Amino acid sequence: MLSPSKLSVPHLLLAPMEGMVDELMRDVLTRATPYDWCVTEFVRVSGSLLPARVFLRTVPELRHASRTAAGTVVRVQLLGSDPACMADNADRLASLKPAGIDLNFGCPAPTVNKHRGGAILLDEPELLHRICREVSAAVAGRMPFTAKMRLGVQDKSRAIEAAQALVDGGAQMLVVHARTKEEGYRPPAHWPWIARIAEAVKVPVVANGEIWTVEDYLRCRAESGLQDVMLGRGAVADPYLASRIRRHLRGEAPAECAGEDWEALQPLLRDYWQAVQIKVEARHAPGRLKQWLNLLRRRYPQAEQLYQQIKPLRVAAEIDRQLDTGWSAAHVR
Known part of the structure; x- marks a missing residue:
């Protein structure tokens, strides 16, 4: 159960999502x-x-005080398995003054795990400890240092041991995705396990996984005992989810309000599409827009209609023409 001290304003964080949330998506989501x-x-x-240009390419916000255009601070995530090399790279990254450094022990992708990265390392708590210890020493006192983990590889038997190894190594906060590597992104998320981890470590813990709605947030809070959450795909599907959570916690009506409807989202979609065409090769750009619309249609019937309209299109100019004529058709009240 949440103690009174934990019933203050929650921390709501935007998750790292490989292949989905780059600087372009971070920009529009933090504007929303x-x-x-x-x-x-x-x-x-x-x-x-790694040379500095690699970090700057992945995180161009480093050129702007490690903030998005809307002012949201950006922490940079590293993934790897060699403690000394991770420390050297964390030291170089720290010289670029990110808002914080996070370590990835949560990615379940087979290609990443095959090369000893991400969630596969959760079966090696001693290695987790060494990585965190080396990185912590390299960045000590310069910025927040956190880690993200899952509940294990194939099962949850070493979840607490892994969490304690990260914290004992120096991680100042843990974000826990409430599934194992093998469970991937399949429902359900096992939020009660996050409560067990939070009880076993002496640093703040943030809950993550399967939070799509305000109701999901409330269930996660009840089962994990935590109010701080990291929103992932739910934030992409509903760019206003964090605002809805905050409004609910303030006791305000859940009805739509100015700035949180489909009309307000349209300029962000347009901006994103224009930015994607500048960054991405022409043949890949349509897929990026479709990827976002595919998630948006979980909440917005308007997005469903627009998605179906552009789904067969492969050329950016065709999508431009469809967007010019499709907004009103997709506008369903």
């Missing part, structure tokens, strides 16, 4: 809703000291 901070997709560390 303020977050306490967001975490980038991982920068892979694989045996060499």
